[in-house]
Amino acid sequence: MTFIDRHTSGVFIIAATPFTEAGAVDEASIDSLTDFYLGCGVTGMTILGIMGEANKLTAEEARGVASRILRRVDGRIPVVVGVSSPGLDNLKSLSQFAMDQGAAGVMVAPTPGPAVEDRVRGYFHQVCDALGPDVPICLQDFPQTTGVQISTATILTLTRDCPQIVMLKHEDCPGLAKVSAVRNGSATADTPRISILCGNGGLYLPQELARGADGAMTGFAYPEMLVEVVRTHQAGDADRAEDIFDAYLPILRYEQQPGYGLAVRKAVLKHRGAIACSRTRAPGPKLTATDEAELMRLIARTEANVKELSHGS
Amino acid sequence: MTFIDRHTSGVFIIAATPFTEAGAVDEASIDSLTDFYLGCGVTGMTILGIMGEANKLTAEEARGVASRILRRVDGRIPVVVGVSSPGLDNLKSLSQFAMDQGAAGVMVAPTPGPAVEDRVRGYFHQVCDALGPDVPICLQDFPQTTGVQISTATILTLTRDCPQIVMLKHEDCPGLAKVSAVRNGSATADTPRISILCGNGGLYLPQELARGADGAMTGFAYPEMLVEVVRTHQAGDADRAEDIFDAYLPILRYEQQPGYGLAVRKAVLKHRGAIACSRTRAPGPKLTATDEAELMRLIARTEANVKELSHGS
């Protein structure tokens, strides 16, 4: 069994949850989507996150999705399961299920509430106590969605005090200074290293890698770009990595529109054959005909960019 | 079967969900709490709301709580079930379950998101379509918690356009002008009447009744006060109603502290013998020894006030 740890790097793709036209979980598309991600060369997967519409699934559906993906992956790559929940009991129960099924760790965001940092620290201690020391945790720092800001000092304190908090999903924005601060403040005499994977749709990935991030954890519908950028950057060719990134940037910045972006991602995934239907569960975003045309134009321009990039190389 | 309707009035008590010391749903206390509420003379109950810690229950637990309360009530009073959920599918499924078990209607708050009113109106149309026309809806207007403000105009438009939206749980704050505006804008030539029950812990109940509210829907741990105030006011003695209210106001305003108040309510309910244990589910508020002493002092003062009030009358 592989667990995430303090040195995990690469690209953990955030997985969409595919639905049929009738709105049921689409099991066949779960398989094809998993195969698609594996085919893109991702290092890991993160499932049942916000992008996975986890909060619109029944508990049974959520477990079913996790099981099916974990079976399909079959240990080839580590899978992190999002378990954030208003109540600790439900969080614990889903975590145990996920770990039993072979997950590599769980992802937890702070619960909404006053952003005072002692509350946030207290909450993560409660989570660690509830899960027991054997469950590796990825701390999700996503204030735009959770409404809870976490300072670098709190992240480093938790890194020190909770041995099982091994990874940071960084998506504070603006957040580049925070990547530097966490990178420079961990792996020191008194604070262990923490793995940093970056979200925010990948919008600042080249800068984040240059500042010491270990990779990306996001759901961009061209995962092969993320993989290539991280690989090329780690191989030492930051310029080439950024050229690749820039070729996809127009569609990446389009996909990164908060809320609406999920519909874009699913439409691209469908366009690329990874899922059969782009439906989101209600209430959720939907593309109009104008949106579709706009997106198709961006897809065409992206594909032309990518072609040119390979010819140019 | 009794349903809530456009003329429903009185006191719908918001029910706590009792847990055992070990954290399980406490079925015996569900029964004793239901009996306690019935003994206080409430007109109805509202269950699985925020105060009921609904979002910390598993789906099975939520259904179990609803079933047990509905069985215990056994048709003596109408019971409204809170069904708000990030996804429409889960909302619909819990609603159907509740109605099948004998609920009098469901309570729905707008989903978080941009507060533009066309989105809010669109959402309630989606909800009505999903539930079908036979499920009466209480619209919960609680912007402090949902983050979504709803104008009087939108409430009246929904009252007109959605025949099954028959009741408003009013808890905007400041919100007295809104009570007047909804009261005066409904039951007109073009807009049907809507029942208005007020929340906010009851903090402005005498004023709300004077402005035409039909009663209260809140979880104050002395429900007999709410019952008496509404009854006395409806009988035409507004002064006496307000005297009764004022006698309880010190503890009412203490109980109404956002977030923390739930722990206070459960402690009072335990003190009064309605439930066996005052535990909330984690992460949740807890009383310290200082808090307990402070509360006990307020309880003693309240009981003295009430005694004096009866003697004085």
Place this chain on the structure above:
Amino acid sequence: MTFIDRHTSGVFIIAATPFTEAGAVDEASIDSLTDFYLGCGVTGMTILGIMGEANKLTAEEARGVASRILRRVDGRIPVVVGVSSPGLDNLKSLSQFAMDQGAAGVMVAPTPGPAVEDRVRGYFHQVCDALGPDVPICLQDFPQTTGVQISTATILTLTRDCPQIVMLKHEDCPGLAKVSAVRNGSATADTPRISILCGNGGLYLPQELARGADGAMTGFAYPEMLVEVVRTHQAGDADRAEDIFDAYLPILRYEQQPGYGLAVRKAVLKHRGAIACSRTRAPGPKLTATDEAELMRLIARTEANVKELSHGS
């Protein structure tokens, strides 16, 4: 010259800024209001706060109001001046003006922005550096309005690190546990004492005093109640203090409605002859005829309560 210090106690009334019907600053009413507050026995005044509509004044008007009040007070009681501002230059310039005119200190809230505590701490260090060590500061902790939460740990750190931060205006809510935590965490071996005056309209004053608060800093339009409650409590008669408080609680809780409350306060102050006109500057709250009648009823009930209280004593 009197400055606020770490042992300041009593009631600092938050002053309204009176306007004429035409909307100009009403200088005569500034004098009569100041006399009214002095006649109520307040220990100090706080001017140019949110309640003083400071952000709707021109810079010249703000300075004029401060000068006139300080001249009228003429050193009889300490006056704190609210100087919060989006920019440090404007904050500094108003502070210097106020101190030159004889203010006893300035009140500063954190600027809006991410609530990470290192930012908040950094900001107060910037403020202290800008003002120089001779200007005593009252730190305003009012997250409902500023959107910035401050933990007890940050308040205590600032108490330690910034000798000129001598007073906390406490109005976090729920905030009773914070009063206890700041009280117990200051005046220790490593942290100096900090004076705690409580806001929130005075809604929890008896509890706050019991937990060690030094008094109130709020704008309740019956300042004599605040004065009497604090004095009686400090004299050791907590029960009598709370009886006095409870007699005014119905109108106090009515006045404390966020936003709208300012119009109520000004109407009461006008009713009591303290100011000539209850107008607020646009965009601001205004009472309708219904609101006026409701308020007059509460005023009458309050006066009856108070009469009974004196008879009973």
Place this chain on the structure above:
Amino acid sequence: MTFIDRHTSGVFIIAATPFTEAGAVDEASIDSLTDFYLGCGVTGMTILGIMGEANKLTAEEARGVASRILRRVDGRIPVVVGVSSPGLDNLKSLSQFAMDQGAAGVMVAPTPGPAVEDRVRGYFHQVCDALGPDVPICLQDFPQTTGVQISTATILTLTRDCPQIVMLKHEDCPGLAKVSAVRNGSATADTPRISILCGNGGLYLPQELARGADGAMTGFAYPEMLVEVVRTHQAGDADRAEDIFDAYLPILRYEQQPGYGLAVRKAVLKHRGAIACSRTRAPGPKLTATDEAELMRLIARTEANVKELSHGS
């Protein structure tokens, strides 16, 4: 005198306010920056906005900045002045000053407060009444900063009811559907046309133009790109316009980081010789050495892109 009107199109650059190292308004740099913008071919300017740090200026400084820019521009292009303020009196007084000095109109955002749309509509009616019918207004729709969402219906209602509201500064996000909705809902039988200029740092400019926006109103530090993109698009070559846009997108998306972006913009403007010093007023963002190096790298890559673009054309 030129006023903005319902058909205004092109690029209104949002101007920074330059300061000296010592923190004073830098008058020489105001002139050089104005010349720089004019040299880039902008259609208009918008001054004293959020990006202009207007809320950190004294009232005198704000008027001084407006006067100096208006004198330097000398009628060659229309200048819109940001006048948003917590109080209507200050808003009115700055508007009158600006119009007297030759401004082409004023920009107004809704005041913070409950986002119910009747409040927003009421506020804009108050503003129009206060300014009188001769002052053209650009309505700023920027919910991320104001916290107030405005629906398309409200924008169209205001377009109908307030003849002087002639322009929308669109920066809701996601907001592409809103551009389409406002465009399609105005210039109809019952609603006059409204000019739509888009903000958001220009992040979606090609899409916004395709959906009928009339241009951009934003502060990107390469204004010549905005000018060229709008001109090329209006000339019918959407593909070429988007190629130009894409060449600058990497630095544009970097500059668009909320809060932090102002420091980036000023650094680029200094690098390009438009201002003498990149300082922002405290509390404000500042670039570290790491940030500077990162930015210089992006500048170099952008310049290479642009060179290649011209060669390729």
